[in-house]
Amino acid sequence: MTAEAAARSTHPPFDPELAAGLTAMPRVVIGAASLPVMRRLIADGMPGRSKPDLTVGGALTESEVTVPGPEGAPDITLLVLTPTSGTGPWPVIYHVHGGGMCIGDRRLGVGGFAPIAAEHGAVIVSVEYRLAPEHPHPAPVQDCYAGLVWTAEHADELGIDPDRILVAGGSAGGGLAAGIALMARDRGFPHLTHQVLIYPMLDDRFITSSSQEVVGDGPWDRDANEFGWTALLGADRGGPDVSPYAAPARATDLSGLPRTYLDVGNAEVFRDETLDYAHRLSAAGVVVDLHMWGGAFHGFEEVVPHARLSQTAVATRNEFIARALGG
């Protein structure tokens, strides 16, 4: 972090261990120029980091299916991880990856859910959606919803229980998961039991304090967020005509949504919109778990997984998911 960035940022200070991990990480500023580099970095893995073993030492088997996309759109690919032992029907974790709407692939972030799926016996389905800015809204959220519908409709084929579907995602994936939960509610299919929204990207308006606090430091700052939303919504960003499926914070009616787990850093762009979403969901009668981690930046448990705070956050989240899966 440069001194200039520190002067512009007004967020709460980062946890010491997280700050150390962040300092040791190469900084790449997301933008139109760096987008190809970022995508390649995600695809090839971070330097110095081994790729996560999605099979958890063979406890899960990895397969992929190509399924029809939204009407008039290309097919989409789903990554499917199925327990090797035991018998179904399994509950399913329908996973939507993050990456600011413009980077990432179906494997990104799945490693965080694989151990819990292996331990408690669940199928993971992770969707490869089209990315902005090449494919702006509604392509990403429609791809995600199409994959979800296909999953629920092919429960027998996948060995899953269509009445035990948990949608989950972090960052942009959290926003898209919240979006498809709204779509599933509005369209009456499929039935979701839980949504696990990890520091979700919910609001394109930049009207909260936290959306302005992080500038020039942390893995996802105000400018990166602005780039992501602009990639998704173009000139409509912040305007009056943005769909709640693109920016779920825009939804005025949050009743009838599934049981919700939210967690967010105390020092990140998405803090306030997550707190507000938790508040409004609760007011709408939804059962909500909310965890805000003091001094945590966006993606802290992915960037510095060995930190005490990261371990606590992951353990807390996994405990919830284990309960949700009926374990």
Add this chain to the structure above:
Amino acid sequence: MRELIGLIGAVDDDAAGALRVIAYFDTLVERGASISAFVRGAAAQAGCAAGFADRSRGQVIRADAAGHGLEPVTPEQVSTVEVLDDLGAQVWLEREGLPSVVDAMVLERFAAGVRITLERTRDRDRVGPALRVLLDEQAESEQRRAAADRLGIAGPATVLAAAPLAGGADGLPRGAGRLSTRIGRVHAIVRSGRDASDELAGWRVGIGQEAGPAHLLPASLAVSSGLMIMSTKARRSRQRPQTRSSHSLDLPAPVLGDAAAAAHEPTGRGGEPPARSQHPLRGRGECTEGPEHLEQDREHDAWEDADEHKRRPMWRRNQRRRRTPVDSWSRPVPNAIEAKKMCPTNTGKNQGGSARDSGMPASVPAGLPMSGLRNPHCSQVSTRIATTKTGKDTEDDRTPAPLAPWRRALRVASRSVGDGRGLIGTRFPQTWSKCAGTSGGHARP
């Protein structure tokens, strides 16, 4: 650093890896992270298990590369160990197979960070917080008693304020905690009873009166801090004898300030401590001098300052000397203290006889008034010490000014008790007027 790591990473992965390690541990040190954070960091940076052991506490912390805690036992075999011998600690990596290129760097930064953290936290962990409560005038009696329990202090105790002599001290004395006061940071030590003089070779020490913990130890700190500063001043002036040889005062340092409250002695030696209004030091604080005496003290102070003195013309110097009325030293003596030198090579009570390099007497009985100088011993003190030091008679009874530091220090100490606001820490006499303004009870006697 992150930008640099990114740039270098593009051309030289090993160099970037080393930079990552440095940046990581530097940030942990900067941010005051815990020892376990260093262990997790070392394990994550090296990609293998790492550990820390503190023999003095029997503590072992281990973590695997993912940062998860491992069983706290010292492994039989580790690949690389860095021993922090003086701290009774060691850190290691548990690399299986060939060492990685970053191992040496990780271990070195790991050890350096742990060293800094241990040095920073050890005394704080043990005595710092308890001392702060015990010596905080604003703390509740119950809290103070609990703090005394934690420190193992039962019954009357004495507060020592200590500062290291140049080049003389290494580490902290046993049981010392750093306290921030208005005069800056003070090493405070609380000892049961009067057993206060051991292990303090190389330290300048002021010793407060013996008191019960519940009410009186902050007062004891006030006195001891005042005395310590006073001895610092005396020491400083001793280093410039040529400017004031005719009346040089060589005060013993460290000095022992006894509360000299024998006449009022109901204080917490067993039984209930006295109520605040009965505080034996309170009355003294209230009968210290008023502002006009302060003016004199300011002059004394300036006069005493050797450099300032040199800058003044002779007539002005003489004038100032004359303007110090001998009369002002003849006020009633409400209390006296006993000034005692503790020879660093001596332990236990020093009642006399032993001497330091200067050849001064180890124990100097002194009558040091809080607000005036009627006690004839005062001038004798200055005479005797000066004589001892210089080997010839340098007595000058008409110039009592060298005693001013004593008076000021004691007065500040007593004021801190007198108005109950904890004025210890005031840089006297510059802030005197401010103090006087906030403490209405200090009228002239």
